[in-house]
Amino acid sequence: MTTTVPNMEKTIKLIHDNTDAKVFVGGAVLTKSYAQMINADWYAKDAMESVRIAKEFFGGEA
Known part of the structure; x- marks a missing residue:
């Protein structure tokens, strides 16, 4: 997993820019x-x- 960390920022930028x-x-x-x-x-x-966190966001029971 640590080998993917350097590419996370690039991937997140692509996601935010295109979706x-x-x-x-x-x-x-x-x-x-x-993460920030x-x-x-x-x-x-x-x-x-x-x-x-997902339950809070989507309105389920936490």
Whole structure:
């Protein structure tokens, strides 16, 4: 996974420039500050946090 980190910013920029999709990143190799630096829309430290955030966003029970 760490080999993909340098390309994340480029990929997110392409997504934002060409779609209205939002980008969710996270996991052991990333930090919240790095997610902000690469312009990700959401960050979660692990799978459980990503579920909680997604439920909040989509209106499910958290």
